[in-house]
Amino acid sequence: MPPENELLFSVLRLLPKVYDMLRDPQRLNPLTIRTEEGSGGLGSDDVGKTSIYCDGLIECSVTSVSECLELISMAESHRVIRETHR
Numbered sequence: 001m002p003p004e005n006e007l008l009f010s011v012l013r014l015l016p017k018v019y020d021m022l023r024d025p026q027r028l029n030p031l032t033i034r035t036e037e038g039s040g041g042l043g044s045d046d047v048g049k050t051s052i053y054c055d056g057l058i059e060c061s062v063t064s065v066s067e068c069l070e071l072i073s074m075a076e077s078h079r080v081i082r083e084t085h086r
Helices: 065-077
Strands: 007-009 012-014 018-020 032-037 050-055 060-062
Touching: 007 065, 060 065
Parallel strands: none
Antiparallel strands: 007 060, 012 018, 032 050
16 A cells, blocks of 8 residues: 655755755756746645756655665765865
């Protein structure tokens, strides 16, 4: 039987561009962030609210804290720290 609720986990990195830290560790495919105004569709309470989406960002279904920690560890291993140029 499927779970009553599903928890999805994503990690993105905001640099001058946005990257999926789980699927694109070499940062070759920048993602696009977009906003969408709520339309207040059937049963919706989002009228006038702005939602933010990151097209192409992977969502991993997780069922435990340990799975979340594994994904965080993977994303951290893909992280690169560089000097900021002014």
